[in-house]
Amino acid sequence: xxxxxxxxxxxxxxxxxxxxxxxxxxxxxxxxxxxxxxxxxxxxxxxxxxxxxxxxxxxxxxxxxxxxxxxxxxxxxxxxxxxxxxxxxxxxxxxxxxxxxxxxxxxxxxxxxxxxxxxxxxxxxxxxxxxxxxxxxxxxxxxxxxxxxxxxxxxxxxxxxxxxxxxxxxxxxxxxxxxxxxxxxxxxxxxxxxxxxxxxxxxxxxxxxxxxxxxxxxxxxxxxxxxxxxxxxxxxxxxxxxxxxxxxxxxxxxxxxxxxxxxxxxxxxxxxxxxxxxxxxxxxxxxxxxxxxxxxxxxxxxxxxxxxxxxxxxxxxxxxxxxxxxxxxxxxxxxxxxxxxxxxxxxxxxxxxxxxxxxxxxxxxxxxxxxxxxxxxxxxxxxxxxxxxxxxxxxxxxxxxxxxxxxxxxxxxxx
Amino acid sequence: xxxxxxxxxxxxxxxxxxxxxxxxxxxxxxxxxxxxxxxxxxxxxxxxxxxxxxxxxxxxxxxxxxxxxxxxxxxxxxxxxxxxxxxxxxxxxxxxxxxxxxxxxxxxxxxxxxxxxxxxxxxxxxxxxxxxxxxxxxxxxxxxxxxxxxxxxxxxxxxxxxxxxxxxxxxxxxxxxxxxxxxxxxxxxxxxxxxxxxxxxxxxxxxxxxxxxxxxxxxxxxxxxxxxxxxxxxxxxxxxxxxxxxxxxxxxxxxxxxxxxxxxxxxxxxxxxxxxxxxxxxxxxxxxxxxxxxxxxxxxxxxxxxxxxxxxxxxxxxxxxxxxxxxxxxxxxxxxxxxxxxxxxxxxxxxxxxxxxxxxxxxxxxxxxxxxxxxxxxxxxxxxxxxxxxxxxxxxxxxxxxxxxxxxxxxxxxx
Numbered sequence: 001x002x003x004x005x006x007x008x009x010x011x012x013x014x015x016x017x018x019x020x021x022x023x024x025x026x027x028x029x030x031x032x033x034x035x036x037x038x039x040x041x042x043x044x045x046x047x048x049x050x051x052x053x054x055x056x057x058x059x060x061x062x063x064x065x066x067x068x069x070x071x072x073x074x075x076x077x078x079x080x081x082x083x084x085x086x087x088x089x090x091x092x093x094x095x096x097x098x099x100x101x102x103x104x105x106x107x108x109x110x111x112x113x114x115x116x117x118x119x120x121x122x123x124x125x126x127x128x129x130x131x132x133x134x135x136x137x138x139x140x141x142x143x144x145x146x147x148x149x150x151x152x153x154x155x156x157x158x159x160x161x162x163x164x165x166x167x168x169x170x171x172x173x174x175x176x177x178x179x180x181x182x183x184x185x186x187x188x189x190x191x192x193x194x195x196x197x198x199x200x201x202x203x204x205x206x207x208x209x210x211x212x213x214x215x216x217x218x219x220x221x222x223x224x225x226x227x228x229x230x231x232x233x234x235x236x237x238x239x240x241x242x243x244x245x246x247x248x249x250x251x252x253x254x255x256x257x258x259x260x261x262x263x264x265x266x267x268x269x270x271x272x273x274x275x276x277x278x279x280x281x282x283x284x285x286x287x288x289x290x291x292x293x294x295x296x297x298x299x300x301x302x303x304x305x306x307x308x309x310x311x312x313x314x315x316x317x318x319x320x321x322x323x324x325x326x327x328x329x330x331x332x333x334x335x336x337x338x339x340x341x342x343x344x345x346x347x348x349x350x351x352x353x354x355x356x357x358x359x360x361x362x363x364x365x366x367x368x369x370x371x372x373x374x375x376x377x378x379x380x381x382x383x384x385x386x387x388x389x390x391x392x393x394x395x396x397x398x399x400x401x402x403x404x405x406x407x408x409x410x411x412x413x414x415x
Numbered sequence: 416x417x418x419x420x421x422x423x424x425x426x427x428x429x430x431x432x433x434x435x436x437x438x439x440x441x442x443x444x445x446x447x448x449x450x451x452x453x454x455x456x457x458x459x460x461x462x463x464x465x466x467x468x469x470x471x472x473x474x475x476x477x478x479x480x481x482x483x484x485x486x487x488x489x490x491x492x493x494x495x496x497x498x499x500x501x502x503x504x505x506x507x508x509x510x511x512x513x514x515x516x517x518x519x520x521x522x523x524x525x526x527x528x529x530x531x532x533x534x535x536x537x538x539x540x541x542x543x544x545x546x547x548x549x550x551x552x553x554x555x556x557x558x559x560x561x562x563x564x565x566x567x568x569x570x571x572x573x574x575x576x577x578x579x580x581x582x583x584x585x586x587x588x589x590x591x592x593x594x595x596x597x598x599x600x601x602x603x604x605x606x607x608x609x610x611x612x613x614x615x616x617x618x619x620x621x622x623x624x625x626x627x628x629x630x631x632x633x634x635x636x637x638x639x640x641x642x643x644x645x646x647x648x649x650x651x652x653x654x655x656x657x658x659x660x661x662x663x664x665x666x667x668x669x670x671x672x673x674x675x676x677x678x679x680x681x682x683x684x685x686x687x688x689x690x691x692x693x694x695x696x697x698x699x700x701x702x703x704x705x706x707x708x709x710x711x712x713x714x715x716x717x718x719x720x721x722x723x724x725x726x727x728x729x730x731x732x733x734x735x736x737x738x739x740x741x742x743x744x745x746x747x748x749x750x751x752x753x754x755x756x757x758x759x760x761x762x763x764x765x766x767x768x769x770x771x772x773x774x775x776x777x778x779x780x781x782x783x784x785x786x787x788x789x790x791x792x793x794x795x796x797x798x799x800x801x802x803x804x805x806x807x808x809x810x811x812x813x814x815x816x817x818x819x820x821x822x823x824x825x826x827x828x829x830x
Contacts, residue, residue: 016471050491056431057495058502068509069494072487076465078474079484094483098513099558143514266715313560324478 002167003035003125007135007157010044011174013077014232018121023084024235026130030090035125037164039135039157040081042073063108067137067147070109071097074153088235091129095120097137097145102156104138104146107354111138111146113155116163133160145253154215162222169219169226170241171211177232177242178203180408181260185399188409192258194243197226199258202351211244220246256354257361257406260399261385263347266296267319267379268389269312271326272339276308283334284310284326291325297347297349297380297387307337311378313389319343345377346395348385350402362386368405374398416539417452417582421574422550425459426589427646428492438499439543440587445505450540452579454550454572455496457488478523482552482562485524486512489549489568493774497547508542510535512552512560517571519553519561526553526561529569531578538715548575569630577637584639585656586626592657593618594659596675596825601813603824607673609658612641615671616799617766626659635661671769672776672821675814676800678762681711682734683793683804684727686741688752691723698723698749706740708733712762712795712802722752726793728804734758760792761810764802765817777801784821787815 006029008022020271022038030036050069054061078094085092097104100120104111121131135153138146148155161169177191178200195203197220201213211228219226229241274280281300288295298312299336314322319341326339350365369376374397378389390398403409421444422539423437437453465484469476493509512519515535519526550568553561563570569586576584592606593615610618612635618627625760626643634641639643644656689695696715703710713727729737734756741754765780780801784791789812793804805813818824 016468019472053491054498057434058498061498062501065494065497065509068497068511069491072490075487075490076468076484078551079480080468082480082483083469083473083476086477094480096483096560099560145511145514239811 001033001035003037003164004029004168005037005039005157005161005164005166006172007039007153007170008041008172008231009153010046012040012172013040013042013081014044017082019077019080020084020411021235022172022231023081023088025231026081026085027088027090028236030130031073036216037131037160037166038081039133039150039153040074040077041143041153042070042077046073046076056344062218064144067111067329068107070147071134071137071145071254074136078132080277085130085132091124091127092132093124093129094132094136097156098124098139098143100133100160102133102138102159104140104148106140106142106144106146106243108144108146110149111140111183113138113148116159118163121160121164122209131216152355154212155218158215158218158222158224158226161224162218167225169224171228172228172231173211173214173228174230174232175228175262176233176239177228178244179259181399181403182262185396186260186403186409189403190409192242193240193256194245196353197244197246198384199351199353200244200304202382203259203261204350216244219244253354257408257409258351259351260402260406261349261351262399264392264395266345266347266389267315267316267341267343268345269319269322269326269339269341271310271334271339273307274310274334276306276403280308281310283329285312287325287329287333288314288322291321293322293325297378297389299378299380313345313378314348316343342377344392345389346392347387347389348395348398348402349385350406351385353384355384355386359409364405365402368401369398372397372401374401416448416450418452418579419444420454420579420581420584421450421571422454422568422578422585422589423456423587423646424568424589425456425461427461427587428455428457428496431495434492434495435499436650437496437646438541439586440646441500442503442505443651445545452536452540452546452548452575452581453496454548454568454575455492456488456550456568457485461488462490479559482523482526482560483537485562486549486552486560493547493549494573500545501773506539506542507547508539508544509547509549511549512571513554513558515548515575517548517553517574519555519563521555521557521559521561523559523561525564526555528553528563528574531574533578535578536575549789551811554592556697565796567627567629570626570633573630573633573637573639573641576639577633582640584634584640585642586630587642587644587646588626589645589647590643591648591654592643594674596814596818600811601818601824603712604818607657608655609660610673611768612659613799614766614768615659617764617797618674618676631659634659671773672765672767672823674766674823675821676764676766676776676808677814679807679810680731681728681760681762682731682737682756682758682806683760684729684737684741684754684756686725686733686749686751686754688722689725689749691721693700695723695749696725698744700727702740702744702748703729703737706736708737708740709749712793712804714793714795728760728762728793757792759807760804761807762802762804763810763813763817764800765821766800768799770799770801779820780817783816784813787812787816789816 021113082092082094101117103115133157179189185188226244295311301309376388497507497509516532518530550571553745578608580668598604641659713729716724791803
C-alpha cells in the first residue's frame with residue numbers, strides 16, 4: 001500500500017465531465033489499496049478570467065488582492081472533485097491551502113512554500129478518506145492568502161509529497177510522458193521510461209513544457225519520486241508514464257542521449273568589435289538585465305587586435321526592446337563597431353546525462369547538421385547538453401536529423 | 416466620526432463598472448471621516464453558476480463541499496472592491512469569513528453565526544484602512560468553510576455591526592428604501608423615513624423583499640441601527656433611505672399605518688364539515704407540515720351542529736401537493752364533508768405599529784374594499800397587521816384603494 005500524491009492540471013478538470021473522469025482515476029488507485037492525496041489546478045481558463053476581471057478595475061492591482069481572487073479558482077475545483085468522489089461512494093475531503101496549512105512567505109503572486117502541516121491530511125488518510133488539496137496556493141504567517149505563481153500546482157504537489165514522504169508524486173497532463181522529442185515533428189519520437197532530473201530541466205527549459213521547472217528542482221532537492229502521466233488515458237489504464245530519477249547510480253539502463261529539445265521563440269543579437277577588456281560583458285548585459293529582458297545563450301568569441309564579438313539570445317518578443325536598450329547604451333557604456341541582430345533563428349539541443357562520459361557527441365551532432373547543409377550560427381554547451389542556433393526554417397529538419405543520428409527511435413541507444 | 420457597516424448585494428457588484436461605483440460610494444463615506452466596514456455578496460448570477468456546476472456532478476452534493484465552492488463567489492468580490500479602492504488611492508484590505516474569523520456552527524449551507532473576532536478589523540480601521548468582508552460565509556470551530564444560506568450577507572453585515580458596536584448598518588439594494596407599498600402598483604407610494612422592526616418583518620414576509628428576515632431579527636436582537644438605501648443613487652448622494660427602528664419610545668413621529676403589503680403567490684384550501692373536536696387542526700395540518708409544505712394563514716370558523724370549516728393558505732407552487740396530502744389523509748386522519756381549494760387568490764395586508772392603540776382600522780379596511788365590490792374570502796389579524804384573502808384579479812385595485820384610504824401618499828397620516 002503506497003501513499004501517492006496525484007496532481008491534475010486545468011485541462012484535466014476543465015469540465016464536469018472531465019472532473020468525473022479525474023474522480024474515476026483517483027478511485028482506481030484508491031481501490032488498489034493506495035492512500036491518495038489529490039492536488040488540483042483551477043478549471044482551464046478560470047484563472048485568466050479572474051485576473052482579467054481584476055485588470056478591468058485596475059491596470060496595477062494589489063498582489064495581495066489578486067491572490068485572494070485567483071485562489072478561488074482551485075477552491076471551486078477541490079469542492080467539485082470531492083463531490084464527484086462522494087457520488088461514487090468514496091470518502092473525500094477538500095482543503096484549501098490555508099486549511100491544510102501550506103505556510104508560505106508573503107511574496108504575493110510568487111510565494112515560496114516554507115512549511116506544510118500534514119496533521120489534517122494524515123488524519124483523513126488514516127480514516128480511509130481521499131484528501132483533495134487546492135494547488136497553487138498557501139497562506140502566510142499572518143493568515144493572508146498567497147499563490148505560488150503560474151504552474152504552482154506542480155510545486156504544491158511535489159511539496160505535499162515531500163511533507164508526507166509519499167512514495168510517488170504523479171503529475172497528470174495532456175501528454176503521457178516525456179518524449180525523445182516532439183512527436184508532432186518526429187513521428188518516431190519515443191516515450192522515455194525514465195529521465196534524470198537534470199535532463200528533465202534541460203528539456204523543460206528548452207520547450208518541452210511538461211512540468212514546471214520549479215517543481216522539478218523541488219523534487220530534486222527533496223528526492224521526491226516524480227512521474228509524468230496522461231490524464232487522457234482510460235482511468236484504469238496502468239500506463240507507466242515517465243519516471244524522473246535523481247540518482248545516476250540507481251542502476252538503471254541509462255541512455256546516453258535522452259532527447260532533442262528545441263525552442264522557436266529566440267532572437268540573436270551580436271555586438272561586434274567591442275574592446276576586449278574586463279567589464280565589457282557587464283557593460284553590455286547589465287542594461288539588458290536592468291530592462292528585465294531575460295538572456296538565454298551567451299557567446300563571446302576570441303577577438304583579434306584587442307577587439308571581440310559578443311553574441312547572446314533573447315526571447316523573440318523582447319528582441320526590439322533589447323536592441324533599443326543597446327542603442328541607447330552604445331555611446332555611454334561601451335563602444336562597438338556594429339550591433340546586428342536576427343530574429344529568424346531557433347535553438348536545437350541534444351540533451352543527455354551520458355554526455356558526461358562520452359566524447360565525440362558534439363562532432364556527431366555538427367556532422368549530422370552539416371550533411372543537410374544546415375549552417376550553425378552559435379554553439380553553447382553544458383555538461384549534459386549541446387545547443388546550436390540555426391535558421392528557423394531548418395528547425396524541423398534539424399530535429400528529425402538529430403533524432404535519427406542519435407537513434408532515439410530505438411530502445412537501445414548506440415553512439 | 417461614525418463607524419458604519421455597509422452591505423452591497425449581488426446586483427450592486429454585478430460588473431466591474433458597478434464595483435467601481437460601490438468603491439466611490441464607500442470612498443464618499445470614508446472621506447466624510449467615517450470608519451467604514453464593507454460587506455459584499457457575490458456578483459449577481461455567480462452563486463447560481465457555482466451551485467449549478469456542483470449539481471452537474473451530483474444531484475445531492477455534500478453540504479460541506481457546496482460551501483467550499485459557493486464561498487468563492489464573495490471571495491472574488493472582496494478582492495475586486497479592495498482593488499477598486501486602492502486604484503482610488505485608499506487603504507483597503509479584504510477578509511474572507513475565515514480570515515475575520517466569523518465563527519459559525521457546523522450546519523453547512525445554513526450555518527448560524529456564533530462569534531466574531533473583531534481584532535483584525537479594529538487594527539485596520541485604526542490604521543485608517545477600509546475593511547472589506549465577504550458576506551454569507553464563516554468558518555466553524557474545526558476550520559471548515561460554512562455559508563449562512565441565501566441572503567446571508569445581510570445577516571453577516573448586521574452581525575459585524577453588532578460585534579463592532581457600529582453606529583449604523585447600511586443595506587444597499589436596488590430600491591432606495593422601504594415604501595408604503597409597491598410603487599409599480601401605486602405611483603403615489605411614498606418612501607418611509609422610518610419603520611419599526613416589527614412592521615419591517617411583516618412587510619418583508621408579505622413580499623416587500625428588501626431585507627432578509629433573519630437579518631432584521633438579528634438587528635432587533637442586538638439593537639443594530641439598520642438603514643435601507645439604494646446603491647443606484649449617485650455615490651455622493653446623501654439620500655436618507657429608510658431607517659429601521661427598534662424602540663417605540665424613540666420619540667419619532669410614528670405613523671399609525673406604515674404600508675400596504677401583498678403577496679400574489681398564494682392558494683387557499685378549505686376543509687369543510689370536519690368534527691369540531693380537539694385535535695382536528697393537528698390531524699389536518701400535521702400531514703401538511705410533514706410533507707414540508709409551509710402554511711401561511713390559518714382560519715377556523717365557528718361551526719354549527721358539532722361541525723366546523725377549516726381554511727388555510729399555502730404557496731401556490733405547493734397547492735397541488737397539499738391537496739394530494741389531504742386526499743390521502745382524509746379517510747385515515749380526519750373525516751370531512753368536502754375539501755375545496757382556490758389558487759386564484761392573493762393576500763393584501765395593512766401593516767402598522769399604530770394598530771396596537773387605534774381601533775376601527777379593520778372596519779375602515781373592510782369598508783374601503785366593499786366600496787369597490789371586492790369580496791373578502793379570509794381574514795387574519797395580528798397585533799400590527801390585518802390580512803385579507805381576495806380574488807387575485809382585484810390585487811392592484813385593492814392595494815390602490817387601501818393606500819388611498821389610509822392616506823399613505825401624505826406625510827402626516829390621519830386615520
